[in-house]
Amino acid sequence: MSFELIKDILLATVPLLVIFPSLFAFTTWMERKALARIQNRIGPNKTGIPCTRIGLFGLGQPAADGIKMIFKEDIVPRGADRLFHLLAPILALIPAMLILCFLPLEFPWTKSMQPIHAFLLDSAVIFFFAISGLATLAIFMAGWASRNKYSLLGGMRAVAQMVSYEIPLVLSAVVVVMGAGSLSAEKIVQEQNFLWFVFTPWGFAAFVIFFIAALAETNRSPFDLPEAESELVAGYFTEYSGFKFALFFLGEYIAMFAISGLAVVLFLGGGNGPGAGLHPLLDPWVPVVWFIAKIFGLIALMIWLRGTLPRLRVDQLMAFAWKFLMPLSILNILITGAALHLLADGRLEALTRRPNHLYKMIEGANPAMIGVLWIGSFLILYAAACGLDNLNRPGAKPRNYKYAE
Amino acid sequence: MSLQITFWILATVAVSGALLAVRLRNLIHGVFSLMIFFGALAGMFLLLMAEFIAAVQILVYIGAVGILLLFAIMLTERVAEDGGRRISSRGSFWGMAAAIAVFVALLLPAIRQTDLPKTAQTVQPSVEKLGQQLMDPYVVTLEVMALLLTAALIGAVAVSQGGKPKNEDEPK
Numbered sequence: 155m156s157f158e159l160i161k162d163i164l165l166a167t168v169p170l171l172v173i174f175p176s177l178f179a180f181t182t183w184m185e186r187k188a189l190a191r192i193q194n195r196i197g198p199n200k201t202g203i204p205c206t207r208i209g210l211f212g213l214g215q216p217a218a219d220g221i222k223m224i225f226k227e228d229i230v231p232r233g234a235d236r237l238f239h240l241l242a243p244i245l246a247l248i249p250a251m252l253i254l255c256f257l258p259l260e261f262p263w264t265k266s267m268q269p270i271h272a273f274l275l276d277s278a279v280i281f282f283f284a285i286s287g288l289a290t291l292a293i294f295m296a297g298w299a300s301r302n303k304y305s306l307l308g309g310m311r312a313v314a315q316m317v318s319y320e321i322p323l324v325l326s327a328v329v330v331v332m333g334a335g336s337l338s339a340e341k342i343v344q345e346q347n348f349l350w351f352v353f354t355p356w357g358f359a360a361f362v363i364f365f366i367a368a369l370a371e372t373n374r375s376p377f378d379l380p381e382a383e384s385e386l387v388a389g390y391f392t393e394y395s396g397f398k399f400a401l402f403f404l405g406e407y408i409a410m411f412a413i414s415g416l417a418v419v420l421f422l423g424g425g426n427g428p429g430a431g432l433h434p435l436l437d438p439w440v441p442v443v444w445f446i447a448k449i450f451g452l453i454a455l456m457i458w459l460r461g462t463l464p465r466l467r468v469d470q471l472m473a474f475a476w477k478f479l480m481p482l483s484i485l486n487i488l489i490t491g492a493a494l495h496l497l498a499d500g501r502l503e504a505l506t507r508r509p510n511h512l513y514k515m516i517e518g519a520n521p522a523m524i525g526v527l528w529i530g531s532f533l534i535l536y537a538a539a540c541g542l543d544n545l546n547r548p549g550a551k552p553r554n555y556k557y558a559e
Numbered sequence: 560m561s562l563q564i565t566f567w568i569l570a571t572v573a574v575s576g577a578l579l580a581v582r583l584r585n586l587i588h589g590v591f592s593l594m595i596f597f598g599a600l601a602g603m604f605l606l607l608m609a610e611f612i613a614a615v616q617i618l619v620y621i622g623a624v625g626i627l628l629l630f631a632i633m634l635t636e637r638v639a640e641d642g643g644r645r646i647s648s649r650g651s652f653w654g655m656a657a658a659i660a661v662f663v664a665l666l667l668p669a670i671r672q673t674d675l676p677k678t679a680q681t682v683q684p685s686v687e688k689l690g691q692q693l694m695d696p697y698v699v700t701l702e703v704m705a706l707l708l709t710a711a712l713i714g715a716v717a718v719s720q721g722g723k724p725k726n727e728d729e730p731k
Contacts, residue, residue: 159561238587277611277686284618291594291621294629298587310633317626337686 179216192461226396238299243401246292250408300393308389312380319370322479326360343424350423375460414452573599
């Protein structure tokens with residue numbers, strides 16, 4: 155065990171452990187502010203610099219919340235499984251932090267240093283899904299260990315929901331893997347140097363499916379049934395207080411960052427973006443900034459959706475995953491295969507060896523065919539979505555509201 | 560050196576997880592220690608540079624089998640309490656003797672005859688090769704397996720639905 159190895163390990167992991175929890179603190183503030191604006195309130199605006207009247211738009215709120223959480227009493231219900239009650243919040247945080255390592259996010263701290271990844275794996279995408287699935291266990295553990303009806307119901311709902319929505323999530327990632335010809339996150343990002351996958355019809359459909367499934371995977375509204383406060387008090391963390399609750403909260407937000415990061419890698423071109431060449435010192439930081447900015451774009455979308463949409467019913471939730479998202483994503487895979495086959499013109503195997511092959515295939519193809527392909531696949535997907543909707547809810551039409559005159 | 564240390568840590572975790580899974584009275588604790596064992600095995604695969612197998616180990620054993628076990632336990636009665644209902648084991652001596660006999664007679668010679676690799680290397684069939692193999696020579700096998708699994712899935716749904724009475728009043 156040499157000094158170099160320890161230094162490398164620290165340089166790879168400490169930035170993740172520092173940057174993302176700080177971003178979490180900022181995100182909680184951002185979410186509260188944005189939700190407040192949507193609901194015509196002001197939101198946190200008092201907490202700023204201590205002992206002064208300077209409010210700083212309430213930016214001190216996360217710090218105040220953190221201090222409050224630490225000093226709160228830690229209550230363990232009688233009859234609870236004490237060991238599991240303690241372990242569940244920790245287990246909720248570990249997979250969330252672990253999957254951050256699979257994002258191709260490079261922090262170039264020194265000029266001479268090779269950029270360090272925590273993990274550089276050929277099958278990073280598979281690993282991502284494998285490990286993010288472990289969060290289900292933590293939620294189940296919390297629900298079971300609390301010895302509380304509401305907790306257990308919340309835990310059961312969470313498990314059912316996360317198992318169901320993992321399928322469309324993975325199936326929509328398959329589309330990107332087909333286009334990129336690789337499972338490594340780095341190569342997928344490199345493939346999108348010129349053309350982000352979200353700008354292809356199948357990629358766009360996959361992105362929408364992926365985003366919806368990601369909302370459900372991270373228990374975000376409108377899929378926050380496991381913690382539905384109007385039905386289940388607080389779901390699986392009803393019996394959690396103090397810092398254990400804070401750990402759950404942190405785990406949930408880190409998982410949000412991680413899954414948005416994966417969406418950025420798969421569909422939005424990773425750290426690709428303009429801005430290189432301003433200054434040699436700043437250059438290596440451009441991808442990092444782009445990456446985090448894109449993650450924040452997706453988080454902002456999640457917050458907006460939370461402020462806009464009402465919560466689903468349980469049966470709607472399950473029907474949506476199994477009867478709508480899953481057939482649509484399978485159809486999407488078929489369309490991707492057909493489109494790639496047509497574009498490659500029988501040279502697919504030779505082409506996938508070269509970088510940016512999707513872009514080159516499109517560049518070399520007949521423009522008329524590209525038009526037909528783009529519009530055709532868009533129409534097929536749209537028609538399929540409408541058809542599935544009609545099948546699932548026959549006779550559904552816009553509701554006629556009768557307001558009091 | 561660091562590989563050795565990692566191996567011993569993982570081995571300890573795996574063996575103790577397996578032992579706990581067998582010995583614990585509380586079934587849910589047992590399932591979670593079984594998952595610790597699976598996780599340690601995935602770590603071993605990573606140590607051998609077999610990353611795809613490690614991922615599949617986590618995905619299938621912890622993600623799917625573990626959740627399945629938990630659901631099965633949830634649907635059975637009284638899992639957490641000790642309850643005084645203990646399975647008394649008779650003839651544990653003979654069981655132990657048989658296990659040791661199998662180990663000495665079958666496993667030990669097999670282990671001693673294999674020459675162990677000195678250093679971990681990237682397993683040659685990489686993920687890409689694996690995919691191509693599945694798509695080219697083994698595509699029929701793959702399809703048959705997929706068909707079988709789909710049939711099993713539909714069968715499970717059909718069985719769990721049971722014989723429903725025909726005229727059930729559905730909400731209009």
